[in-house]
Amino acid sequence: MTDRSAIFAEGLTKRYGDTTAVADLHLAIPSGTVYGFLGPNGAGKTTTMRLLTGLTRPTRGTGSVAGVSITDRDNLRTQIGYLPEEPPLYDQATAYEQLEYAAGLRDLPAEATRDRIETLLDELDLTADADTRIGEYSKGMRQKTAYIQAVLHEPTVVFLDEPTSGLDPRAARTLREMITDLADAGTTVFLSTHVLPVVEEIADTVGILYDGELVAEGAPAALEHRAETGETRSLEDAFLELTTDERSIGDETEDETSPADSATQSVAEENTDG
Amino acid sequence: MGWFDYRRSVRAIRDDTGRLLLMAAGVAFPTLVIGALAVVAAPELRGTDPGFSMNQVVRGTFAMLWVFAVFMLAQRTTAGHSKPVADAFVLTTVSPRTAVVGGIIAETLRTMTYALPLGLLIASIGVYTFGSPVLLLAVPLVGGLYVASAVTTGRVLGYSAAWLVATVPFVARHKGVLGGTVVMLFFGIYFLFQTPQLPFSISQATLGVIPTGWVADLLVIGTPIGWSSTHALGGVVTVGVLLVGGSWLAERISASFWFDEPITVSDTDAASPTRIVDDQRALERAISPLGIPFITGPTRHTAEWSLLRTRREPQRLNVLLIPVFGGGAALLNVVLQGISPLAILGPASAVLLGWVAGAAFGLNPLGDEGAVLPATLTAVSSRAFVRGQLVPSLLFAPVVAVVTLVAALVGGYGLPSAIALTLIGCLLTVVGAALAPLIGMWLPRYSAIRIGNSDGVRPPRLLAGTLHVVLVWLPGAALVGLVATPELVRTALSGIGYVPGVVLGLVADGGVLTTLASSLIDAGETIQGLPLSAFRSGFSMLLVSGGLLVALVAYRGAVRRFEGHELH
Numbered sequence: 001m002t003d004r005s006a007i008f009a010e011g012l013t014k015r016y017g018d019t020t021a022v023a024d025l026h027l028a029i030p031s032g033t034v035y036g037f038l039g040p041n042g043a044g045k046t047t048t049m050r051l052l053t054g055l056t057r058p059t060r061g062t063g064s065v066a067g068v069s070i071t072d073r074d075n076l077r078t079q080i081g082y083l084p085e086e087p088p089l090y091d092q093a094t095a096y097e098q099l100e101y102a103a104g105l106r107d108l109p110a111e112a113t114r115d116r117i118e119t120l121l122d123e124l125d126l127t128a129d130a131d132t133r134i135g136e137y138s139k140g141m142r143q144k145t146a147y148i149q150a151v152l153h154e155p156t157v158v159f160l161d162e163p164t165s166g167l168d169p170r171a172a173r174t175l176r177e178m179i180t181d182l183a184d185a186g187t188t189v190f191l192s193t194h195v196l197p198v199v200e201e202i203a204d205t206v207g208i209l210y211d212g213e214l215v216a217e218g219a220p221a222a223l224e225h226r227a228e229t230g231e232t233r234s235l236e237d238a239f240l241e242l243t244t245d246e247r248s249i250g251d252e253t254e255d256e257t258s259p260a261d262s263a264t265q266s267v268a269e270e271n272t273d274g
Numbered sequence: 275m276g277w278f279d280y281r282r283s284v285r286a287i288r289d290d291t292g293r294l295l296l297m298a299a300g301v302a303f304p305t306l307v308i309g310a311l312a313v314v315a316a317p318e319l320r321g322t323d324p325g326f327s328m329n330q331v332v333r334g335t336f337a338m339l340w341v342f343a344v345f346m347l348a349q350r351t352t353a354g355h356s357k358p359v360a361d362a363f364v365l366t367t368v369s370p371r372t373a374v375v376g377g378i379i380a381e382t383l384r385t386m387t388y389a390l391p392l393g394l395l396i397a398s399i400g401v402y403t404f405g406s407p408v409l410l411l412a413v414p415l416v417g418g419l420y421v422a423s424a425v426t427t428g429r430v431l432g433y434s435a436a437w438l439v440a441t442v443p444f445v446a447r448h449k450g451v452l453g454g455t456v457v458m459l460f461f462g463i464y465f466l467f468q469t470p471q472l473p474f475s476i477s478q479a480t481l482g483v484i485p486t487g488w489v490a491d492l493l494v495i496g497t498p499i500g501w502s503s504t505h506a507l508g509g510v511v512t513v514g515v516l517l518v519g520g521s522w523l524a525e526r527i528s529a530s531f532w533f534d535e536p537i538t539v540s541d542t543d544a545a546s547p548t549r550i551v552d553d554q555r556a557l558e559r560a561i562s563p564l565g566i567p568f569i570t571g572p573t574r575h576t577a578e579w580s581l582l583r584t585r586r587e588p589q590r591l592n593v594l595l596i597p598v599f600g601g602g603a604a605l606l607n608v609v610l611q612g613i614s615p616l617a618i619l620g621p622a623s624a625v626l627l628g629w630v631a632g633a634a635f636g637l638n639p640l641g642d643e644g645a646v647l648p649a650t651l652t653a654v655s656s657r658a659f660v661r662g663q664l665v666p667s668l669l670f671a672p673v674v675a676v677v678t679l680v681a682a683l684v685g686g687y688g689l690p691s692a693i694a695l696t697l698i699g700c701l702l703t704v705v706g707a708a709l710a711p712l713i714g715m716w717l718p719r720y721s722a723i724r725i726g727n728s729d730g731v732r733p734p735r736l737l738a739g740t741l742h743v744v745l746v747w748l749p750g751a752a753l754v755g756l757v758a759t760p761e762l763v764r765t766a767l768s769g770i771g772y773v774p775g776v777v778l779g780l781v782a783d784g785g786v787l788t789t790l791a792s793s794l795i796d797a798g799e800t801i802q803g804l805p806l807s808a809f810r811s812g813f814s815m816l817l818v819s820g821g822l823l824v825a826l827v828a829y830r831g832a833v834r835r836f837e838g839h840e841l842h
Contacts, residue, residue, distance in 0.1 A: 016842065053652050055841045073837065077652055088649035090579075092586040097556045104575030105654040110555065136538055149649065 004067070006031040006157050006188035007052060011061035014047050021047040023212040025061070029190070029205065031156075034183045036203030036220070037192040040243050044212040045192045046085065049159050052190065053082045066156040066188075077106070081155035085162050087146035091135030095126060095145045098134060102149045113152070120148040124174060139166030147175060157188045164195055176202055196235045206235070210243045275372060276379025279359065283384055292717060292737035297388065305391045312399045319403050327500030328491050330482030336420075337487025338467055338478055343424040344431065345460055347381065351432020352439075355381070357532060370529040374429070375521055381425045386417065393417050400497065408496030416492045423486055423513040426520035433527040440536035450588030454595065461599055469606065485512035557582060569665055572654050576662020580635050583642070584666070593733040594630055597743045601626050620682025620692065621754035624699035627677055629746045631670035632706015636663035637734035637742060639711050639832075640839065641718040644732065648841060656836040660711050660829060667707035674699040687758075694757045698750065701821055706746045708825035711832040713738050713745075715839070745824075753817050760810045764801060767813070772798025 007029040050056040054073040063070040066079035103113040124144040208216040358364040400409035488509030491501040557578040678699040682692035717738040755763040775794030782788040
C-alpha cells in the first residue's frame with residue numbers, strides 16, 4: 001500500500017519525555033472503509049488520532065490523510081472531521097447555533113448547510129431540541145450533536161472516538177447505520193471504540209494498539225481466527241489475548257507464534273488468498 | 275477531608291509557577307513593608323511603656339479588615355467553591371455537615387498559610403519589642419479565630435449567593451449585573467472607610483461596634499498596651515457563635531443548594547427559535563442588535579460567537595473589575611493630591627476604556643474553547659481565529675472614542691487635546707485587542723471556575739491579566755500624560771535614568787559601575803533638558819509607532835501560536 005491510502009502512516013512515533021505514547025506505527029487504510037481502532041485504556045489511541053488529525057506533531061515518522069501531510073494542518077482541515085471522546089460543544093449555544101457556527105468556521109455555503117443541518121438533525125431525532133442550549137442536553141444528545149458537527153462538511157476522512165458513548169440502543173443503531181452509509185459513500189471512517197460488537201458489525205479492518213504498538217491488524221473475522229489451532233474465538237477473546245502482558249504465554253507453552261503474529265499472519269494469508 | 279482538600283490545593287498552586295510567584299509577591303510585599311517599619315521603630319519602642327490602650331479605632335480597623343476578608347472569601351465561595359470538589363463522590367460518601375466543615379477547615383488552612391509569614395513577623399516583633407512570649411501563643415490563636423470566623427461567615431454568604439442564583443430566576447438571569455453591582459457597592463463603601471482624606475469618609479472607629487474586631491484586645495495580653503477584658507471576651511464569644519452558628523447555617527443553605535436541581539434560565543426556547551428567520555443566521559440573530567459589519571467568512575463567525583458567549587455569560591467579564599478598581603483607587607489618589615476630578619476623566623477614559631475593550635474578549639482564547647478546542651483547531655485557520663478574537667474588541671473602539679472625547683471636553687481640554695486623547699483611546703483598544711490573544715495563548719487557563727450554576731466560565735489567568743494591564747496601562751499612561759501634563763512625563767522619564775544612577779553612584783567605588791552611574795545620570799539630565807515640544811512630539815511618535823509595531827508583532831505571534839498549538 002502507498003500513501004495513496006486515505007490514511008497512511010510510516011513509522012509514526014510520539015514520545016513525551018521518556019514515555020513513548022505511540023511507537024513506530026504503520027498504517028495504510030484504503031478509502032471508503034471503516035477502520036476499527038481498538039486498544040486498552042492508555043494504549044495510545046487518542047494520541048494516534050491526534051497525530052493523524054494534526055493536533056499533535058509526531059516525534060518521528062510521517063503520515064498523510066487524504067493525501068495531505070499530517071503536519072500541514074491548514075490543508076488537513078478541509079479533509080477531515082473529528083469527534084473526540086468528549087463532545088466538543090459549547091454549553092452556552094443551542095445545537096443549531098453550534099452547527100451553524102461549525103459550518104461557518106469552514107466557510108460552507110449557507111443555503112446548502114441549512115438543508116444539511118436540518119436533515120442530520122432529523123435523522124438523529126434532534127430537531128425538536130435544536131433550539132435548546134447544549135448545556136441542558138443529555139449525554140446522548142450531546143454525542144449526536146457532536147457527531148453531526150464532525151460530518152457536517154462531508155469530510156473525506158472522519159475520525160470518531162467512542163461515537164456511540166451515551167447513546168440509547170435506538171440512537172446507537174441509527175448512528176452505526178449512518179457510519180456505514182458514510183463509508184458506502186466513499187468516506188473513510190477511523191473508529192476508535194471499546195464497544196467490540198460495534199467494531200465487529202461495521203469495521204472492514206481492525207487494528208489493535210497495545211502499549212503504543214500496533215500488535216494486530218486485519219479483518220474482524222481474521223482476528224477471530226486462531227491460525228495456530230484453527231479455532232474460532234470472539235473478537236473480545238482475541239482482544240484480551242493480544243492486550244495482556246502475558247502475550248509471551250505462548251513461549252512458555254512452547255508455542256512460538258505470538259497471538260499478534262498469528263493475527264497478522266492470518267490477515268496476510270487472507271490477503272494472499274484474496 | 276479538610277486536610278486532604280488543603281493538600282490538593284497546595285499541590286495545585288505549587289504546580290502553577292506564575293500563580294505561586296504572584297501569591298509570593300502578595301505575601302512578601304506587606305511582610306517587607308512591616309519588617310522595614312519594625313527595623314526602624316521596634317528598637318526605639320523596646321522596653322518602653324507606649325502609654326497606649328486598645329480603642330475603637332484599632333478595633334474598627336480590625337473589624338474593617340475582617341469584613342473585607344469575609345467579602346473576598348464569600349466571592350471565592352461563590353466563584354470556585356460553591357460545591358465540593360468531586361461533589362458526586364463527596365455527597366454520596368459523607369454528610370453535608372462533614373463536607374461543609376471540611377471546606378471551612380481547608381479554606382482556613384489556605385488563608386492561614388497565606389498569612390503565615392506576616393503572622394510570624396508580627397509575633398516576632400511583638401516578642402522583641404515588649405519582651406512578652408505570650409504573643410507567640412496569642413498571635414496564632416487570635417489569627418486562627420479571626421480567619422476561621424471570616425471563612426465561616428464568607429461561606430454562609432457565598433453559599434447564599436450561589437443558592438439565590440440556583441433558585442431565583444431573576445437572580446439567575448441577571449447574575450452578572452447583580453454581581454457587578456454588589457462588588458462596586460462594597461468597594462465604594464469600603465473606600466469611604468479606608469480613605470479618611472475624603473470629605474464624606476467615615477471613621478473606622480464606627481466599625482468598632484463589630485465584635486469580631488474586639489479579638490484585637492486578646493493580641494496585646496502580656497504587653498504594656500492596655501486592653502479590655504470585656505471586649506476580649508465579647509470577641510471570643512462572637513467568634514464562637516459565628517463558628518458554630520455559621521457552620522450550621524452554611525450546612526442548611528448548601529444542602530438545599532447541593533441536592534436540589536438548579537433552575538434553568540435560557541433566553542432561547544421553542545417559542546423563539548434560533549434558526550433562520552428572514553434569511554438571518556442563528557448566530558446573527560442571537561447577537562442582535564449587535565452585529566459584525568464588513569467582515570465575512572470564518573472570522574465573522576468566530577467574532578459572532580465570541581460576542582454571544584460573552585453576552586450569555588457576562589460573569590466572565592467580572593475579572594476586569596479588579597484592574598478597574600485598582601485604576602479607580604489610583605485615580606482617587608490623584609484627586610486627593612488636589613487635581614480636579616474632571617481633568618482626569620478624559621485621560622482615564624482613554625486608558626481604562628481602551629484597555630477594557632481590548633481585554634474583554636480575547637484574553638483566554640484557547641481556554642475559552644474548553645472541550646471544543648480540538649474541533650476548533652481542526653476547523654478554522656489560525657488567521658481567521660485570531661482575527662475573530664480581535665474583531666469584537668475593535669467593535670467597541672467607536673464607544674471608547676465617543677466617551678473619551680466627551681469626557682475630555684467636559685474635563686476642560688481644548689479640541690486638539692480632546693481629539694489626541696480620543697485617538698489614544700482607540701490606539702490602546704487596538705494594541706490591547708492585538709496583545710490579548712497572544713498573552714492568553716501564552717498563559718491560558720483551561721480549568722473552569724464555577725459561578726452560580728455555570729460550570730464553564732474560564733476567566734483569564736491572573737498573570738495574563740496582570741501582564742496585559744502592565745503592557746497597556748504603562749505606555750497608555752505615558753501617552754495621555756504627554757497630552758495632559760508633558761512636564762510630569764518628562765520628569766518621570768528622566769527619573770528612570772537619574773534615580774538608579776544616583777543610587778548606583780552611592781554604592782559604586784570607581785570602575786565600570788561609576789561610569790554606568792554617571793551615564794545614567796547624564797541620560798536623565800539630557801531627557802530633563804530636552805525642549806518640551808520636542809520631547810512631547812518625539813516621545814509620542816515613539817510610543818505610537820512602538821504600540822502599532824507591538825500590535826502587529828502580537829497578532830502575528832498569536833497566529834503562529836494557534837498554528838503550532840498541540841494537544842497533549
